[in-house]
Amino acid sequence: MALLQRVAEQGRRVVRFTLDGRPVEALEGDTILTAMLTNGDRLRRTEFADTPRAGFCMMGACQDCWVRTEEGERLRACGTFIADGMRLLSGGEWNS
Amino acid sequence: MSGSLPPVIVGAGPAGIRAAERLVAAGLRPVVVDEAARWGGQIYRQPPDGGFTRPKTALYGFEAGKADAVHRAMAAIRDRVDYRPRTLVWNCEAGALDLLSDGTSETLPFSHLILATGATDRVLPFPGWTLPGVFTLGGSQVALKFQGCAVGRRVAFLGTGPLLYLVAYQYLKAGVEVAGVFDTTPFAAQARATAGMLRDPATLAKGLLFVGWLRAHGVPIHNGVRPVRGEGTERVEALVWRDARGQERRTACDAVAFGLGLRSETQLADLAGCRFRFDEADRAWLPERDGAGRSSVPGLYLAGDGSGIAGADAAELAGERAALALLEDLGRPVEAARVTELDSRLARIAAFRRSLSAAFPFPADWADAIADDTMICRCEGITAGAVREVARSGQAREMNRAKALTRAGMGRCQGRMCSATTAELLSRTLGTGPDGVGRLRAQPPIKPLPVSAGAERREVA
Amino acid sequence: MMRERIDCDVAIVGGGIVGGSAALFLRQAGLSVTLLERDWCGAKASGVNFGGVRRQGRPLEQLPLSQRAHAIWGRLPELLGTDAEYIRSGHLKLARSEPDLASLIDYRERTQGFGLGLEIITGEEFRRRWPALGDRAIGGSLCPEDGHANPRLVSPAFARAAAKLGAVVREQTPVDRVEKDGDRFVLLSGDALEVRARFLLNTAGAWSWRVAEAFGEPVPLESLHPNMAVTEPLPRFLDVNIGVEGGGVYGRQVPRGNMVVGGGRGFALDADRARPQRDAVLTLMRDAAELFPQLRHAHVIRCWTGVEGYTPDRNPIVGPSRTTPGLFHAFGFSGAGFQIGPGVGQTLAELVTTGGTPMPLEPFRIDRFTPTA
Numbered sequence: 001m002a003l004l005q006r007v008a009e010q011g012r013r014v015v016r017f018t019l020d021g022r023p024v025e026a027l028e029g030d031t032i033l034t035a036m037l038t039n040g041d042r043l044r045r046t047e048f049a050d051t052p053r054a055g056f057c058m059m060g061a062c063q064d065c066w067v068r069t070e071e072g073e074r075l076r077a078c079g080t081f082i083a084d085g086m087r088l089l090s091g092g093e094w095n096s
Numbered sequence: 097m098s099g100s101l102p103p104v105i106v107g108a109g110p111a112g113i114r115a116a117e118r119l120v121a122a123g124l125r126p127v128v129v130d131e132a133a134r135w136g137g138q139i140y141r142q143p144p145d146g147g148f149t150r151p152k153t154a155l156y157g158f159e160a161g162k163a164d165a166v167h168r169a170m171a172a173i174r175d176r177v178d179y180r181p182r183t184l185v186w187n188c189e190a191g192a193l194d195l196l197s198d199g200t201s202e203t204l205p206f207s208h209l210i211l212a213t214g215a216t217d218r219v220l221p222f223p224g225w226t227l228p229g230v231f232t233l234g235g236s237q238v239a240l241k242f243q244g245c246a247v248g249r250r251v252a253f254l255g256t257g258p259l260l261y262l263v264a265y266q267y268l269k270a271g272v273e274v275a276g277v278f279d280t281t282p283f284a285a286q287a288r289a290t291a292g293m294l295r296d297p298a299t300l301a302k303g304l305l306f307v308g309w310l311r312a313h314g315v316p317i318h319n320g321v322r323p324v325r326g327e328g329t330e331r332v333e334a335l336v337w338r339d340a341r342g343q344e345r346r347t348a349c350d351a352v353a354f355g356l357g358l359r360s361e362t363q364l365a366d367l368a369g370c371r372f373r374f375d376e377a378d379r380a381w382l383p384e385r386d387g388a389g390r391s392s393v394p395g396l397y398l399a400g401d402g403s404g405i406a407g408a409d410a411a412e413l414a415g416e417r418a419a420l421a422l423l424e425d426l427g428r429p430v431e432a433a434r435v436t437e438l439d440s441r442l443a444r445i446a447a448f449r450r451s452l453s454a455a456f457p458f459p460a461d462w463a464d465a466i467a468d469d470t471m472i473c474r475c476e477g478i479t480a481g482a483v484r485e486v487a488r489s490g491q492a493r494e495m496n497r498a499k500a501l502t503r504a505g506m507g508r509c510q511g512r513m514c515s516a517t518t519a520e521l522l523s524r525t526l527g528t529g530p531d532g533v534g535r536l537r538a539q540p541p542i543k544p545l546p547v548s549a550g551a552e553r554r555e556v557a
Numbered sequence: 558m559m560r561e562r563i564d565c566d567v568a569i570v571g572g573g574i575v576g577g578s579a580a581l582f583l584r585q586a587g588l589s590v591t592l593l594e595r596d597w598c599g600a601k602a603s604g605v606n607f608g609g610v611r612r613q614g615r616p617l618e619q620l621p622l623s624q625r626a627h628a629i630w631g632r633l634p635e636l637l638g639t640d641a642e643y644i645r646s647g648h649l650k651l652a653r654s655e656p657d658l659a660s661l662i663d664y665r666e667r668t669q670g671f672g673l674g675l676e677i678i679t680g681e682e683f684r685r686r687w688p689a690l691g692d693r694a695i696g697g698s699l700c701p702e703d704g705h706a707n708p709r710l711v712s713p714a715f716a717r718a719a720a721k722l723g724a725v726v727r728e729q730t731p732v733d734r735v736e737k738d739g740d741r742f743v744l745l746s747g748d749a750l751e752v753r754a755r756f757l758l759n760t761a762g763a764w765s766w767r768v769a770e771a772f773g774e775p776v777p778l779e780s781l782h783p784n785m786a787v788t789e790p791l792p793r794f795l796d797v798n799i800g801v802e803g804g805g806v807y808g809r810q811v812p813r814g815n816m817v818v819g820g821g822r823g824f825a826l827d828a829d830r831a832r833p834q835r836d837a838v839l840t841l842m843r844d845a846a847e848l849f850p851q852l853r854h855a856h857v858i859r860c861w862t863g864v865e866g867y868t869p870d871r872n873p874i875v876g877p878s879r880t881t882p883g884l885f886h887a888f889g890f891s892g893a894g895f896q897i898g899p900g901v902g903q904t905l906a907e908l909v910t911t912g913g914t915p916m917p918l919e920p921f922r923i924d925r926f927t928p929t930a
Contacts, residue, residue, distance in 0.1 A: 003247070003248065003331060004239065004243075004245040004246065004247060004248075005247075005272070006244060006245055007244060007245065007246050007270045007272060008154075008240075008244035009143070009147070009148050011147070011149065012146075012147035028147055029144040029147050029243075030243060031242075031243065034239075034243045037228075038245070041229075042330070043228075048477040048790075048813070049477055052227075052331070053226060053228065054331070055231070055235070056226075056230070056231055056235060056474070056513070057216055057217060057231070057234065057235045058231065058232070058234070058235030058236075058242075059138060059216060060543070061216040061361070061512045062216075062474070062512065063475065063507070063508035063512075063544060064474060064513075066508070066789075072853070072854045073854050074854050074855070079131070079132075081144065187835055189832065189835050194835050203835060369826075491713065491717065497600065500600070500709040501709065501710065510858070510859065540832075540833060540835075540838070540860050541858075541860065544856035544857065544858050545842075545856060545857045546854075546855075546856050546857075547788065547842045547845065547846045547852045547853070547854075547856065548842075548853065548854075549839065549842065550839045550841065550842025550844075551842075551846060551847075553839060
């Protein structure tokens with residue numbers, strides 16, 4: 001179930017992207033963090049313990065919200081806006 | 097200092113904006129560098145462009161007027177500054193900053209530098225603090241303000257500091273279920289501190305209003321709390337906590353927002369060569385600054401929470417005062433009356449900082465209660481026991497040595513989230529005060545830098 | 558305040574990997590040792606270097622000491638109580654051109670008698686064994702038993718092991734004055750400490766010139782600062798420690814997955830501290846990305862450098878003083894002291910306990926730079 005709950009600002013254009021291979025939606029102006037956490041309950045799994053993380057500080061300090069795209073790019077989820085067509089991963093794919 | 101180089105301001109929050117405004121008024125054209133897409137900093141962070149419709153009163157509550165004034169101030173000077181949003185400053189070296197913007201690196205020499213780098217939440221760990229659903233108080237506020245989201249459906253608020261009741265109140269007003277407010281401050285201390293805060297009746301009144309509102313809506317408020325753990329495997333499901341009488345209790349929730357005040361972002365000041373001293377009020381090493389904001393490095397000024405926590409009002413004043421100091425140092429005429437007024441207001445705020453730290457005491461005993469197997473460094477997965485062990489065995493008597501041996505602070509966040517904890521663990525194991533174990537040396541890049549930036553360099557004439 | 562006085566067999570100035578290992582071997586031989594370190598043991602060049610533990614590439618005159626060190630590295634857990642992440646991953650020196658390859662082949666021939674076990678690998682075989690390197694090199698020279706370790710863990714561990722065996726190790730203890738008084742060396746640290754010893758080891762890294770000068774043996778020692786950078790953890794793609802013939806970037810992937818890369822120079826803040834230099838950092842990143850395409854999307858999370866002592870001929874100074882009996886020098890490793898350090902430490906112990914050593918130290922004489930009369 002989604003971690004974040006929308007309580008305002010819901011009248012925005014829908015953005016379509018892919019999360020772990022499945023098509024999902026967010027709203028224009030969402031960060032990747034918001035987009036992923038309104039569709040799921042984690043951003044990544046840690047390198048060392050394979051435990052789930054979903055960010056922490058929301059302001060670019062903790063560096064816990066780095067996510068991978070299918071193309072191998074790494075993006076800081078709290079500081080990057082979601083865009084149509086992004087293909088994001090939330091699993092432990094850093095090992096691949 | 098070359099005459100043809102610009103002054104540079106790092107940070108477009110209240111301090112940076114007021115500094116820029118003052119320099120522009122004197123005919124200078126500063127560069128204003130900011131990591132965010134829009135100006136405003138954190139407390140006055142603006143939602144993304146386009147599609148967000150809440151008015152400022154909804155976003156900033158009682159501070160809407162101040163937020164709006166700060167935003168308008170920057171808008172008014174936008175065409176007279178060299179404004180660089182979405183730009184990370186990752187290094188300061190030899191009179192120039194290294195910037196990263198859109199994947200491209202650029203070196204920016206400056207004639208003078210004003211650092212207004214702001215602050216982030218200060219935290220101590222508890223088992224389960226890395227679970228999805230556990231966020232900082234500041235982060236939880238950003239989610240609401242910047243994205244119109246709550247961090248959960250039933251949120252527990254834990255810790256101390258001005259943000260605790262404010263964010264709980266904001267969430268309640270937004271229609272989110274508040275599972276409870278778990279204040280680490282003992283009730284008696286809070287009552288004493290309230291008296292101290294009579295210096296600033298506006299702040300006191302707001303605090304009382306938040307508490308009143310929460311109580312009126314049936315939100316349980318507990319004082320003298322210590323967290324035991326966040327329960328859950330894939331995400332947080334409950335906060336287990338100890339009440340003031342030492343009883344262990346459990347509150348179901350799907351999110352925890354916690355923080356223990358703020359910590360200053362001082363890495364650039366360190367790289368720029370500023371001298372630091374230990375500040376008792378913030379329980380942290382801070383770059384030295386005089387009343388006007390001059391650092392120990394000529395031509396380098398410090399303003400706002402980035403060099404000592406004092407809040408947004410102080411940041412605005414300090415930003416303007418630092419710019420005036422810069423102008424004074426340039427030999428420009430400055431309005432003596434304004435300088436005097438700012439100096440006296442800033443002096444009152446300095447006194448207020450001490451009552452702030454009494455009102456929101458740092459729960460130092462929390463550090464002793466951290467079990468050896470609790471993860472304290474969330475980037476590298478290092479436990480409290482590893483830090484205690486290198487201190488106990490005599491291998492590490494200071495922070496950089498502890499980092500080298502345990503890896504605590506070696507991860508992506510460079511110790512932002514864990515160095516307060518490491519300092520407490522080290523100092524308490526060694527039996528020294530929190531100022532007895534030194535501080536982590538800043539290293540460039542101060543935030544992760546894409547390897548590809550090495551090939552993408554912009555040469556500036 | 559009463560000054561503390563210590564009398565011992567051997568005083569050592571500088572607690573890096575050379576001083577620390579010397580202290581350990583001297584204690585094993587039963588001599589009393591006092592090691593004085595002005596910062597933390599193993600925190601300087603010994604602790605911030607790249608971490609390569611390699612014999613390959615050294616000038617031939619260093620190989621006896623290097624082979625001696627190799628045997629010590631093989632016993633690390635037994636000696637130190639930790640493996641400090643030391644692995645014999647192999648050291649692969651890349652040839653990016655035919656002349657480079659010829660140079661590697663020539664080195665292999667010249668070093669035949671030293672037991673490095675070098676293998677020249679090119680073409681299909683090279684691509685099969687290291688597909689991650691793609692077409693970045695035409696071949697390479699592999700030293701299978703070379704490898705890498707975590708310098709932050711290894712170097713302090715030598716001093717700690719010595720202390721466990723009874724060496725007196727004093728950190729945060731600078732040596733302010735050192736001189737010979739009759740048949741004793743006298744070392745003073747502030748007003749607090751006086752150490753008297755029959756023998757003195759000068760293993761003070763980039764600052765050893767001060768001790769040398771105090772005994773009338775000035776040396777041309779230059780402080781240089783190697784740039785290092787480390788990435789976030791990455792999927793494993795590299796098992797060997799990589800160098801490049803002719804210089805350039807070197808890199809290794811640590812067990813946790815981070816890539817450590819080095820290349821270029823930092824700059825000095827003062828006599829004691831240095832910082833990475835921005836152009837060198839960006840160039841290092843560019844060159845590392847070019848050599849290791851797996852770094853394409855990675856981030857550098859930290860850069861650092863250190864202070865290393867370099868001699869004009871890039872060979873260290875190891876051996877007895879030419880002016881003062883009982884004084885032995887070991888410094889100036891010119892960026893290549895990590896692997897060889899324990900071998901030098903053992904040799905210093907041997908010089909003290911037996912008066913001599915089978916190690917050929919002529920090329921490392923301290924007076925080789927001064928013009929002969």
